[in-house]
Amino acid sequence: MRASVIWNLARSLPDAYAARGRLARWMASFPEDAGVREHVMRDLLGPKRMKLPYLELSGLMIFDMAFGAGGCSNARVRFGELAAILGSSMDMADDVVDLVETSAEGRAEFLQRLLATAISGQTYEDVRTPHRAAYAMMRHLHVDLLSRDPERIKPVFGRLVDVNIRQSGEHDPEVLLELEVEAGALIVESVAVLLELDQGICFPLVRETCRRIGAFGQLFDNWRDLEQDLAEGVNTLGTVLIRRYGDTPGVRREIAMRYCERIDELIAKLPHFDDPVSEAGSATMTSLLQFKYRKQTRAVKHAGRSVRLPRAM
Structure with a gap:
């Protein structure tokens, strides 16, 4: 790695590791009963604590890839903080759906109902604690973030x-593949929308970068979670086949x-930049993706296919 890439990563680490404490405090401030808070902190947030720095660091690097000069702007x-809060909240709500709701209906x-709550x-x-916890997370998102302009985030x-509803009832592998791509794109795009609400500025390039990275990550996650x-009876390209x-x-x-073929298509459309700072941000994001997905990458390679990850130009 170039010195500029290492510097870019090192600069972001303090912000990223602070995400654990911020998200824990955010979770603990739920205006809910102690049973819900305990369930969220122990059963939902607990196993994901080590994922939080990556979520925030990913947010910082996505921002750098879109803007180039990144900097230490507010x-x-x-954006990194929102990536940790929203990403973890939606991830935990999704766990509740997968574990408790087995039927498509x-x-x-x-x-x-979760959408209406948010x-x-x-x-x-x-009365079911997992459901109450998921509703609590969505209400907390609404009060803290989404209530500023609900029609914009809706x-x-x-x-x-x-x-997600279409995916639960779909059995065509090709349709499922595109639904998986869109789900990943929308999850990370929602972070960009929250940033726009928070800052009062539109960031179209950040949105597009978010969509590409989100879709890319979703496909690797689905391979990992096969x-x-x-x-759990979840419908994906892999489970249906x-x-x-x-x-x-x-x-x-x-x-x-x-x-891998779909990932190649997504990577080919990621933004590339000519200036050194943008190159550093792109290369650092590549390193993060390689770190997160190295086990999945090895598994795919062993299955007979070489994987090409993003690289800075």
């Missing part, structure tokens, strides 16, 4: 809910190849 730091109803702060009575969140998704044709090495290779 917008850049805030139940999943759709629960997702619609957009309007609406309260739903549910289209992105609404499309994300729609994609066993878990099979166990295995259920249809059996869990054989040949089917696994086919899944890996399809994911």
